[in-house]
Amino acid sequence: AQSVTQPDIHITVSEGASLELRCNYSYGATPYLFWYVQSPGQGLQLLLKYFSGDTLVQGIKGFEAEFKRSQSSFNLRKPSVHWSDAAEYFCAVGASGGYQKVTFGTGTKLQVIP
Amino acid sequence: NAGVTQTPKFRVLKTGQSMTLLCAQDMNHEYMYWYRQDPGMGLRLIHYSVGEGTTAKGEVPDGYNVSRLKKQNFLLGLESAAPSQTSVYFCASSSSNSNQPQHFGDGTRLSIL
Numbered sequence: 685a686q687s688v689t690q691p692d693i694h695i696t697v698s699e700g701a702s703l704e705l706r707c708n709y710s711y712g713a714t715p716y717l718f719w720y721v722q723s724p725g726q727g728l729q730l731l732l733k734y735f736s737g738d739t740l741v742q743g744i745k746g747f748e749a750e751f752k753r754s755q756s757s758f759n760l761r762k763p764s765v766h767w768s769d770a771a772e773y774f775c776a777v778g779a780s781g782g783y784q785k786v787t788f789g790t791g792t793k794l795q796v797i798p
Numbered sequence: 799n800a801g802v803t804q805t806p807k808f809r810v811l812k813t814g815q816s817m818t819l820l821c822a823q824d825m826n827h828e829y830m831y832w833y834r835q836d837p838g839m840g841l842r843l844i845h846y847s848v849g850e851g852t853t854a855k856g857e858v859p860d861g862y863n864v865s866r867l868k869k870q871n872f873l874l875g876l877e878s879a880a881p882s883q884t885s886v887y888f889c890a891s892s893s894s895n896s897n898q899p900q901h902f903g904d905g906t907r908l909s910i911l
Contacts, residue, residue: 716897725903735897790840
C-alpha cells in the first residue's frame with residue numbers, strides 16, 4: 685500500500701528566507717506525486733505535480749519540487765518566502781490504474797515571521 | 799466557473815440527527831470523492847465514485863452513505879450522527895486520467911454535539 689510521510693508538523697521561517705518542506709513516499713512503482721496548499725478555511729489548491737520526465741518540477745506561486753527516486757522523496761522548495769505563503773502544505777502520492785487512489789500526508793503547517 | 803461547490807459550509811447537529819452534504823462540480827469530471835480532515839491526520843477517504851450511479855467505500859466509510867444519481871452531484875449522508883463524526887468534510891473531483899489532480903471544494907465544517 686502507498687503511504688506518505690511529512691516529518692515536520694510545523695515549520696517557522698522568516699520572510700525572505702528559503703523554504704524546504706520534506707516529503708517521503710512509499711510506493712512500489714513510479715508514483716504520481718502532488719503538493720497541495722491549504723489556506724485557513726479553504727480547500728486544497730494544487731501547487732505542482734510530478735508524473736514523469738524532468739525530476740525538477742515548477743509550480744505556481746514560485747514553488748518547485750524535486751523527485752528523488754533513490755531517496756523516495758519529493759521535497760517542496762521556495763527560494764524566498766512571502767508572508768502570504770503561511771498555510772498548511774500537503775504532499776500526496778497517487779497510484780496509476782483504476783480509480784485515482786491518492787494518499788495524503790498529514791501536512792506541514794508553515795508560519796512566516798516578519 | 800465554480801469548480802467544486804459544497805453545501806452547507808457549516809452545520810451543527812445533535813447526536814442521532816441525520817443530514818446530507820451536497821457536492822456539485824461543473825467540470826464534467828467522472829470521479830468524485832468525499833474526505834474528512836481531522837487535526838494531525840491529513841485527509842482520509844470516506845467514499846468515492848467513478849461514475850454516475852456507482853459508489854465505493856474508501857478508508858473510513860462506517861457511519862456514512864453516498865449517492866451519485868447525477869454525474870455532477872455527489873451526496874454524503876449521515877444517518878445517525880455521532881460526536882466522532884465532528885470534522886471538516888471535503889469533496890473533490892477529477893477526470894478519469896489518474897495522472898490528473900483532484901479539485902477540491904472549500905469544505906463543510908460539521909460539529910456533532
